[in-house]
Amino acid sequence: MKDCFYQYRLGLVDKLMYSREYEHVYGNLYNWWVTQQEIGSTSAWRVPSDAELTAMLESLYDNYDDWFLPSQNELHTAFTNVDFAALGYPNVYYWSSTEGGAPATEAQVVILAPGIFDHLKTATNSILPFRSFDRNNNTDYALGDEGPAGGRIGIIVDNGDGTWTYYEAAPAVIGTGTWSNITDTTVGTSFAIGDGQANTTAIIAQAGHTASAALSCDDLETGDITSANIGNHLKSTRVDPDEHPRWDEDLANVPLDTWGFGALPGGFRRANGTFTSVGYYGIWYSSTEDGADDAWGRDMDYDDGAVDRDSDSKNCALSIRLVRNATGAEIAALSDGDAAADYTGNDGKTYSTVFLNNLIWLAENLAETKYRNGTDIPKVTVSADWIALTDGAYCAYDNDDDYAGVFHVTRRTYNDVELDVYEYPPGDATEPYILITNMMSTPQYDDDAFSQEVTTDIHIVTSYQTDKGGGRDSDLMMNDLMELLINMGVTPAERRGVILMDDFVDNGCFFVSLSYESYYDGAYKYIRKILSIKTTIDEV
Numbered sequence: 162m163k164d165c166f167y168q169y170r171l172g173l174v175d176k177l178m179y180s181r182e183y184e185h186v187y188g189n190l191y192n193w194w195v196t197q198q199e200i201g202s203t204s205a206w207r208v209p210s211d212a213e214l215t216a217m218l219e220s221l222y223d224n225y226d227d228w229f230l231p232s233q234n235e236l237h238t239a240f241t242n243v244d245f246a247a248l249g250y251p252n253v254y255y256w257s258s259t260e261g262g263a264p265a266t267e268a269q270v271v272i273l274a275p276g277i278f279d280h281l282k283t284a285t286n287s288i289l290p291f292r293s294f295d296r297n298n299n300t301d302y303a304l305g306d307e308g309p310a311g312g313r314i315g316i317i318v319d320n321g322d323g324t325w326t327y328y329e330a331a332p333a334v335i336g337t338g339t340w341s342n343i344t345d346t347t348v349g350t351s352f353a354i355g356d357g358q359a360n361t362t363a364i365i366a367q368a369g370h371t372a373s374a375a376l377s378c379d380d381l382e383t384g385d386i387t388s389a390n391i392g393n394h395l396k397s398t399r400v401d402p403d404e405h406p407r408w409d410e411d412l413a414n415v416p417l418d419t420w421g422f423g424a425l426p427g428g429f430r431r432a433n434g435t436f437t438s439v440g441y442y443g444i445w446y447s448s449t450e451d452g453a454d455d456a457w458g459r460d461m462d463y464d465d466g467a468v469d470r471d472s473d474s475k476n477c478a479l480s481i482r483l484v485r486n487a488t489g490a491e492i493a494a495l496s497d498g499d500a501a502a503d504y505t506g507n508d509g510k511t512y513s514t515v516f517l518n519n520l521i522w523l524a525e526n527l528a529e530t531k532y533r534n535g536t537d538i539p540k541v542t543v544s545a546d547w548i549a550l551t552d553g554a555y556c557a558y559d560n561d562d563d564y565a566g567v568f569h570v571t572r573r574t575y576n577d578v579e580l581d582v583y584e585y586p587p588g589d590a591t592e593p594y595i596l597i598t599n600m601m602s603t604p605q606y607d608d609d610a611f612s613q614e615v616t617t618d619i620h621i622v623t624s625y626q627t628d629k630g631g632g633r634d635s636d637l638m639m640n641d642l643m644e645l646l647i648n649m650g651v652t653p654a655e656r657r658g659v660i661l662m663d664d665f666v667d668n669g670c671f672f673v674s675l676s677y678e679s680y681y682d683g684a685y686k687y688i689r690k691i692l693s694i695k696t697t698i699d700e701v
Contacts, residue, residue, distance in 0.1 A: 187406045187427035187439065187558060188526025189565050190478035191538075193456040195553035196448040199533040202507050205485040211449035211457040211470075213484065213520070218391055218459075218468055220518035221420070221497065224384030225310040228290035228331065229361035230375040233259035233269045233277060233352040235291055239315025239330060240275035243305045248313055250333075254278070254286040256340055256374040258360035259352040268340040269352070282340040290331040290378035291315075291357055299325040310383050316354060328354075335381060341373035386419075390466035394419040401440075405564070409441040411464040420498035421515045423524045424461055428558050430478030434544025436559045444471070444479040476548065478556055481527040484520050492519055500524075507531040528565050530555070 196208035209217075231239070236257050239245070246252055254270040261267030261279030270280050280286060292310060296302075302314045308329035316328035341364055348367060350360040364375035386394055396416035399407035406425045408416055428439030441463040450456045451472040458479060460469050473479065483504070491501060495516040504512045504523060508531045513524040531537055541547050541554040558564035 186525055186528065187425055187564050188480055188528040189530070189555045189557055190427060190430050191446065191481050191527070191555045192478055192550055192553060193446055193450070193475035194551070195538060195555065196446050196456075196481065198538075198553050200481075200507075200527075200529055200538075201483055201485070202505060202533060206483045206504070207485065208446065208448040208481055209484045209520075209522075211447040214445075214447055214457075214459050215470070217518045217520065217522075218388075221386060221391060221394070222384065222388070223386040224382050224388070225292060226382040226387075227292045227294075228378045228381040228383075229292065229358040230256060230258040230288070230364070230373075230378045231291040231328075231330075231357040232350070232354065232360055233257040233271060234354050235316065235328060235357045236271040236289075237275050237277060238354060239291075239328060240271060240273050243313060243315050245313065245315075245330070246273050248305070250289070250330075251287070253334075254280065255289050255334075256286045256338075257352075258350055258357050258364060258375055260348060260350050264347040264349075265345055280340075282344040285337050285339055286374075287334045287337050288374045288377050289334050290381050291328055292331075293326055293328050293355075293358070295320075295324050295326050297324055302327055318354065326355075331381065332383070335377060338372070338374050338377060341367070341375070342371050343367050343369055343373075388467060390414075392424075392461045392468045393417050393466040395422045395424045395468065396461060397423040397425045399425070405440060407440065409463040414464055414466045420517060421500065421513075421524055422517070422522065423513075423515075425526060426461065426463065427480045427526055427564070429473075429480075430547065430556060430558070432474040432476035432548065434547040439558045439564060444473060444477075446473075446479045446481055450475070476550060478547070478554075481529075482523045483527060484522050487516060487519050487521050491516065491521065507533055507535065 201207055236255055250273065252273040254272055257269045257271055259269045261269050263279070266282055267279045268282050270278050270286050272278075292312075294309070299317060299319065302308060302317070304314055304317060306314045308314050308327065310329055311332045312329045313332075314327055315330050316326075318326040318328075320326055346367065348360075348363050350356070350363060361375040361379055364370070364373050365379060370376070382388060393414050394417050396408055396418060397406070398416050398418045400416060401407055401410040406427075408426055424443060426439065426441055426443035428437060428442060429444050430436050442460065444458050444460040447457045447459070454475060455472045456475050458471055458473055460471050461467075462469075487495070487501070495501065497517050499516045501514040501516050501521045504514050504521075506512065506527070506529045508529060510528055512527075514521050515524045516522075529538065530540070539552075539554045541550065541556055542560040547554070547556070
């Protein structure tokens, strides 16, 4: 049984049925030196390295980025083998990567007819990328078939060793352009089948090169999940106008959370101690430094689908995800995106996890407050103190623990009524709690009303607005409370601790407080503190 606050409606006392669904949170923000400490609850857990972040992202791509500008003979042979015109490709001049008879100033072009011509490198022609791949048989694809990248197979080469190389033309022409911005230098390209990739590399490697048909091919990335949109597949689907935590909305970059990674934008703290960007920008540290003062990380923006690799000051405060190697049994049983066993941190908080690229990753931003040996991670709020740090420290965004979100939201069903439940980790509590709210309508979130008040060992963290309609006085509310307590089996002696307004009494059983304020014509009342009972409800 977890230490937690449950909340549900008065008068619905029967059998509490629920299913757990973790909600991701912003977590705390940490400077880079924390990543070098024993922050995982066991030695298996660590802050991922820059290389591990790169490998994870690349493993998730469903893309093809191995395109090149084909050689003259690759184009000519493909156009001879397959009627590309019948497949919808235009009969225009296509650049090859092979230079012409005057190699410093000319390059060869091929048309679908097919035909081969020399054009000045300054001419503008169409660009059709190719890629090649090997197979252990020659039956996977036939000439003219759609290839794995969605293009067309134009050449099949028997390598004589039991393998075959397939050449695939891109699904469509990617545009037009000149052969290269360098038009007076011989690169030394060749024309044979198999030379296109090397030609492309040589053209791009020229001193002073900035643009070319070869570079356009080399930059091409096709597929459903690419470096341009991988971030959208990792972001939590919580978006504006959902309450925090969530992403600001951008219709061109809709979060998909394809694998349950649940990335949320916790913002960051600059090295000068100021905070910015919660809700629309997130940065995660790696454990890999970039020189004496900086470290590598990954960032996501609400209006960009990519995951960018950036170097940030070690004195910034960024989000962290932990990772560990998957066991052999987990690798055999799990696929990318499958949930793994929950992780419990050093201060007792629990986190959902996800299997990605043979590693187990936290599926929530870290909100840890202790190192593995039980030592507190210093919490630094003053900007001047933050600037001077040379050792590990953490903070909440804007020094407001509400942003850290050290709770999970769970949807409970109680007598067919769905309710939000905020589960607190057992860091400060030693016994389970139940928070019961007297709601006549759907709870309304109010930034101004959201607060945390602590009296003795009761934590009240939410505010609810309810339209009382004909009005319910405190006596009726008291009757509701009493009926609830009776139905729960609370004895008369225990019920003596139930009082109204802001008096808190610790009789060893429970605490209760009711308070409300009238606004405008009194039609609305805010019930701030309702009922907290120190008890346990068995999970069903």
